[in-house]
Amino acid sequence: MRLIKTEFARFFALGFAGGALLVFGAMGLGTGHSLSDSVASPAEAATTY
Known part of the structure; x- marks a missing residue:
């Protein structure tokens, strides 16, 4: 009994x-950076005056 029976499903x-x-x-997951940092830059709060 095989885990995946059809060739299509296996491929x-x-x-x-x-x-x-x-x-x-x-x-580049091995670089030590967060996965989300490579997708979008970190959020920063805006300063108010």
Whole structure:
């Protein structure tokens, strides 16, 4: 009994996992920065006068 029976589902799962690794690798998760910092800059409060 196999976990994934059809070839399409198997290749879809492998492609999804490979694509996720490519995206995370391109974003540089190993650099020690937060994932949200690479997507958008941190919020800063505006000064009032």
